[in-house]
Amino acid sequence: MSDALVVAFAVAGSLLTALDDRSILRPYHGVTGLVLLLAGLSLFFRRRAPLTVIWITIAIPAVVLVVELLARGTLLYTQGDIDVESISLWPPGAIFAAYAVTAFPKADQPAWLRALPIATLTLVLVATPRVIPDAAIHPIAGQSTDSDSAMAFRGAVLVIGGALLGMYVSARRRVLDGLRERAERAAEQARAEERARLAAEMHDVVAHRVTLMVLQAGALRVRARDDETRQAAEEMRGTGAKALEELRDVIGLLRRTDEGPDDEAGEHGPLPDLSTLIAESGSVGVPVDLDEQGDPPLASPVVGRTAYRIVQEALTNVRKHAPGARVRVKIRYRADGVRLTVLNSAPSRPADGDLAASGSGTGLTGLGQRVDLIGGTFTADPTPDGGFRVDASLPAFVPTPAPEAVT
Structure with a gap:
């Protein structure tokens, strides 16, 4: 009643x-x-x-x-x-x-x-x-x-x-x-088991093959007889090494449990300098206005790499889908984390069809899932004026299990 x-x-x-x-x-x-x-x-x-x-x-x-x-x-x-x-x-x-x-x-x-x-x-x-x-x-x-x-x-x-x-x-x-x-606990246990299964599969299959690729690229660099081949092999090896770092991040996050941060693996370090990434974007025809406020906090390595990937993916999407658009990157540092906003206006000219169709089309979705794994928030939506806005809030510290050697 x-x-x-x-x-x-x-x-x-x-x-x-x-x-x-x-x-x-x-x-x-x-x-x-x-x-x-x-x-x-x-x-x-x-x-x-x-x-x-x-x-x-x-x-x-x-x-x-x-x-x-x-x-x-x-x-x-x-x-x-x-x-x-x-x-x-x-x-x-x-x-x-x-x-x-x-x-x-x-x-x-x-x-x-x-x-x-x-x-x-x-x-x-x-x-x-x-x-x-x-x-x-x-x-x-x-x-x-x-x-x-x-x-x-x-x-x-x-x-x-x-x-x-x-x-x-x-x-x-x-x-x-x-x-x-009880139903919520059972569902969470099922999710934890599925995360553990995925982590094991990524470690045993994907990471192993990427490691082989890195080793082969390193061997090719040593045996190459011309500078062009050595440079290509070095770029391949460096890209593979970065991929292994990100794989370790994802595997660690998938293995993380809700039992509490009893093992605070991963040293705190400064967030990556995003100005270099923004300068690179300007060199390929996407000028960016950078607006930073606050002092960068010490953060877990996985947080720094996630922040870098968010800005990188957002700028890549602007280059592919919004040529000629004005871009502004706002970074708000806090003691307990960082908030990133990448906002672009409507494109001033049509996008190149081949360039816009390249890629898997799941970059932002994957970023949202990755941000969710580290306990942050992520939104990516069009704006009323025809532009696009990517907004993410990341914690400074994420407890993850100690990283294992990826073999």
Whole structure:
């Protein structure tokens, strides 16, 4: 039941009690109506502050009981043509207050803090009929010998029933939360096993073959008889060595677990100097405005290489898909990481079809997955003016298992 319906029911019942001319309550209509209205409205907070709400609910019948025990007839009529029906389910919010205490318990809250107000409310509602005049009770109960007991029983059932229903709802919620948590753990375990399988496969197959390529390129450089061949072999060897470094990064990230950074492998170092990459971009016809703020923090090597790859891929895409576009690279260094933004305007001329079609088309997708593995965020979206924006936020440090020699 929604909070609005609960409050509406309690407020309606309270107002009927206060405005009934034949009510057993003395006609202090203004004060009575205001007090009962506030008590009903307090049910809006039954989820956030259930204990406060139930103690407010207890206070009203408790005051009536105590005052009538001390001075009979002060708050209740003792004679005349009166009608107790308007308080036969009074106070109207009792069942909802009792339900809220057990249905919405606070974390680490002692059980006795919930049991005490429920027991107190039950006791007050059981005792209150004892101070209601028999002449008022008879028309409802029908028998003078059983009238107050019937009202007492009704009050106890309301409170205890509401509390039991709340206990059931709370227990069911805990069971569902437990099942959901188990399902999430099982899914995470499956992902971890799949990452471990991929890491092993990359280590045993891909990295091994790249290593052979690097070794063969090195041998070719030594045996080559002309400078052009030696230079090509050296470039091949250097490219392969960089590929091995990135493979080690990815394998380490795939093997990383969520058990905590108990092995903080990888020394911290400065982030790579991106100005060289940006200068190279300008030399091939893609001028870039560089906007740097802050001091570069020490970072894990994998973070530095990822930052370099993000800018490199973004500038490559500009060269292929947005010739003549203005490009701006914004770098915001923080103590705990770095934020990179590569923003280009709309192209000023059509792109070369062959150049735009080159590549696998999955560079940005792969970067997003790589950034996700190191705990960062990555977005790549077109801008309203026809340009494109790549935005990444990277942490400074990423705990990974100690790197193994790739053989």
